[in-house]
Amino acid sequence: MTQTRYTKDHEWAKLEHKLVTVGITDFAQSELGDLVFIQLPTIGKTVLKGDEAAVIESVKAAGEVKSPVGGSITEINEALVDAPEKVNEDPMGEGWFYKVTMSNSSEWEHLLDETEYAALVAKSS
Amino acid sequence: MVKFAGYEMPLNYPTGIIQEHNHTRQSASLFDVSHMGRILITGKDSTKSIESVSPIDLVGLSPGRQVYSFFTNSAGGIVDDFMAMNIDSTYQLIVNAANTSIDLDLLKTHAQANCKIALVETHSLIALQGPYASTALSNLSPECSKMSFMDVRTLLLDGTLCTVSRSGYTGEDGFEIAAPSEDIECLTRTLLEIPGIAPAGLGARDTLRLEAGLCLHGKDISPQISPVEANIACAIPAARRNGGIREGGFPGARPIFSLLEKGSSRFRVGIEPHGRTPLRSLTPLQTRNGRIVGEITSGSFGPSVQKPIAVAYVDISEKEPGTALHAIVRGKRLNATVVTLPFVQTRYHQN
Numbered sequence: 001m002t003q004t005r006y007t008k009d010h011e012w013a014k015l016e017h018k019l020v021t022v023g024i025t026d027f028a029q030s031e032l033g034d035l036v037f038i039q040l041p042t043i044g045k046t047v048l049k050g051d052e053a054a055v056i057e058s059v060k061a062a063g064e065v066k067s068p069v070g071g072s073i074t075e076i077n078e079a080l081v082d083a084p085e086k087v088n089e090d091p092m093g094e095g096w097f098y099k100v101t102m103s104n105s106s107e108w109e110h111l112l113d114e115t116e117y118a119a120l121v122a123k124s125s
Numbered sequence: 126m127v128k129f130a131g132y133e134m135p136l137n138y139p140t141g142i143i144q145e146h147n148h149t150r151q152s153a154s155l156f157d158v159s160h161m162g163r164i165l166i167t168g169k170d171s172t173k174s175i176e177s178v179s180p181i182d183l184v185g186l187s188p189g190r191q192v193y194s195f196f197t198n199s200a201g202g203i204v205d206d207f208m209a210m211n212i213d214s215t216y217q218l219i220v221n222a223a224n225t226s227i228d229l230d231l232l233k234t235h236a237q238a239n240c241k242i243a244l245v246e247t248h249s250l251i252a253l254q255g256p257y258a259s260t261a262l263s264n265l266s267p268e269c270s271k272m273s274f275m276d277v278r279t280l281l282l283d284g285t286l287c288t289v290s291r292s293g294y295t296g297e298d299g300f301e302i303a304a305p306s307e308d309i310e311c312l313t314r315t316l317l318e319i320p321g322i323a324p325a326g327l328g329a330r331d332t333l334r335l336e337a338g339l340c341l342h343g344k345d346i347s348p349q350i351s352p353v354e355a356n357i358a359c360a361i362p363a364a365r366r367n368g369g370i371r372e373g374g375f376p377g378a379r380p381i382f383s384l385l386e387k388g389s390s391r392f393r394v395g396i397e398p399h400g401r402t403p404l405r406s407l408t409p410l411q412t413r414n415g416r417i418v419g420e421i422t423s424g425s426f427g428p429s430v431q432k433p434i435a436v437a438y439v440d441i442s443e444k445e446p447g448t449a450l451h452a453i454v455r456g457k458r459l460n461a462t463v464v465t466l467p468f469v470q471t472r473y474h475q476n
Contacts, residue, residue, distance in 0.1 A: 033136075033328070034143040036426035036433070037401045055455065057403050059142045059426050060328050081401075088141075 004092075005068070005111035008120060012092060013068040013111060020069050020108070022053070023096040024087065027121045032058040035084040040076040041098055047073065049107050054097050056087070065097055069107040075099040127327065130222035132160040135326035145329035146428040149295055150469075153255030154325035155316055162225030163245040163303065166216040170237035175209070175216060177235045180352075180375045182362040186211045191275045191290050193360050195352060196231055201377030201384065202348040203355065204231060206340065210277045210290060217288070219250070219301070221342045248288075249309035253316065254299035254325075254333070259474065261319045262289075262300055269300065274473035283315045284308075294330065296337025296471040335434060336427045338395065338467030344406055345393065345422045345436055351377070353384035354438065356393045356466075361385075392444040395464040396421065396435040396452070402459055404435040404452050410443075410461070411451045418443045418450065427468055434468050435461075 004014050010028035014021045029035070039055040047053050047067045054065035076098045080086055087095035102108065112120065127136045134157070137145060148154055166175060172183045181194035188211050196204035205224040210217045220228045225244070232242045253262055262269040265282045272278060272291040280289050285308040293299040304312050316322055331341070340346045340355060352358045358381075364370045367382045398404050403426050410419040424435030435452075443450065448463040 034141050034426075037403055039402075057426075059332060059428070060136060062403075062405065084401075 005108065005113060006117035006120075007066065007068045007111060009066050011065055011068050013108075015102075015108060018102050018105070019074065019099055020071070020102050021096050021099050022065065022068060024056070024065060024091055025117075025121075026091050027125070029088050029091045029095070032056065032061060032063060034059050035087050038080045038084045038087070038097075040078070040080065041073045043073055043076060045073045047071065047100065053100075056084075067100065068111055069100060069102045069104070071100040071103040073098055074101050129327060130160055132222065134160060135324075137326040137328045138324050140323070142326075142328035142332060143428045145323070145325035146332050148323050149255045149297060149325055149329060149333055150429055151255070152321045152323070153253055153257040153261055153299070154329065155313065155322055156252040156254065156325050156330055157249075157313075158252050158301070159249040159306075159309075160222040161250055162220040162222060162228065163248060163250065164218040164220060164225075164229060164232065165243045165245050166218065166232070166240065168240040170240040171216050174232065174236045174240040174242075175218075176365075176371065176374060177237075178231055178375060180361040180365045180378070180381070181209060182364040182371075183209065183211070183216065184371070185362060185364060188212065188214055189277050191277050191292060195346075195357075195360065196228060197352070197375055197377040197381065198348050199376045200348075201351040201353075201380035203342065203346045203350055203352060204228070204348055206342050206346060206357075208290070208292065210288070212277060212279065212288065217245070223343060247305060248303045249306045250301060250303050251309065251313060251316075252293050252295075252299060252301045253322070254293045254295040254297050256298060256472065257321045258297070258299040261316070261322055264319060265315070271476060273476040274298075283312050285312055287312075291474060294337075294339055295333035296339065296467065296469055297333070298472055298474040331423075332425055332428055335423055335425055335436065336429055336467060336469040337471050338436070340393075341423060350438070351381055351384055351389065353381060354389040354391050354393065358385060388441065390441055391419070391438045392441055393422075393466075394437060394439055394444050394446075395466040395468060396424070396437045396450070397462050397464045398433050398435070398452060399460040399462070401433065402454055403433040404454065404459075404461065408435075409453045410437055410439060411453060411458070412443065413449060413451060421452070429469050436466070439463065
């Protein structure tokens with residue numbers, strides 16, 4: 001079963017076995033506006049929880065994707081490099097950034113669940 | 126919404142910056158620019174008073190016309206840039222929101238005996254920009270389509286007496302309209318009901334002016350930058366230049382004349398990065414062998430050219446179009462080329 005968790009920095013994470021897919025939430029993409037540049041991590045790179053794993057730039061601002069969990073990068077969504085707008089169009093689906101093999105499953109437990117994240121967004125907007 | 130010079134302003138509407146930008150170039154967009162300062166200058170000493178703080182030629186500005194100019198400081202830097210209108214022989218200056226009080230102080234300090242300077246706070250300003258603007262606005266007043274770029278008229282639009290100029294800051298044909306604030310909402314709604322007109326915010330205004338190679342005060346021009354370095358010295362008319370009929374007589378005339386004669390050591394140019402990474406302001410520029418030769422002052426993604434674009438000041442040795450440079454972004458050296466401004470040709474209208 002897939003479960004989705006969130007960070008207070010508006011990343012989402014989906015867990016399937018030990019593999020975590022990472023992206024930014026719909027709230028994050030709508031705040032940033034039209035994305036024009038995405039820099040993905042390299043496969044095999046080790047990231048710690050909270051590390052800047054990807055760079056994102058919209059017309060109006062630059063930002064980063066902080067890894068929700070630590071581990072080894074096992075897959076990246078290369079289609080985003082030439083089509084950053086996919087993140088605006090489908091942030092929770094086709095707009096995923098990378099997959100990371102989680103090294104410490106206790107980090108997962110500290111992420112926000114759907115209800116907690118919804119409450120955070122309600123406060124921010 | 127964003128805070129800008131004390132105003133709460135829309136950065137974009139729900140369609141987003143790129144869509145608003147493209148709509149402006151293809152049809153027409155309505156911008157709320159009420160944050161800009163409007164200064165009214167009256168009295169028989171008005172011409173002399175304004176010319177004492179700016180290299181403008183007001184004697185040459187006929188009633189019903191507008192001109193672009195700037196206030197200068199004693200070092201020859203740009204205190205602010207503005208549009209000056211001659212309306213029935215009184216002057217109105219449209220200045221940048223963030224500089225309005227500085228400009229007012231400057232004008233009041235240099236005002237001669239018979240000259241009254243007042244901030245107009247009763248009116249709001251909107252800009253209708255794009256190739257469809259003239260056709261659309263002619264529905265409200267047929268006179269609009271007869272105006273040329275930089276013409277100014279007092280016209281009745283939707284029952285309200287407005288000051289209309291054929292100008293803007295997007296590189297497109299268009300109009301800027303000042304109307305009494307109590308009528309502006311009604312006029313805005315009327316305009317937005319015309320098919321083909323959509324609202325646009327500050328974000329699109331910035332990408333449009335960037336593509337058109339137009340300077341933003343506080344970023345591309347400032348009190349530390351002269352009009353010669355900014356490549357806008359063409360706005361200093363012959364009458365105020367060395368050997369002109371009313372030569373000099375504005376702050377910084379001597380350093381500006383000297384730069385005009387000898388050339389400046391840095392120059393404003395366009396920069397095109399080779400990759401997709403946008404180059405933002407303060408990004409350093411280096412030669413291929415690592416010497417710092419400039420800095421980006423404005424940069425974003427250009428929706429019409431569909432690639433990142435930027436404006437920078439570079440050492441005069443690097444100003445030629447085609448010069449290869451490196452931009453330093455997040456510690457990486459990215460290839461970039463010096464290019465001629467603007468990125469998108471302006472489409473002003475002449476009758």
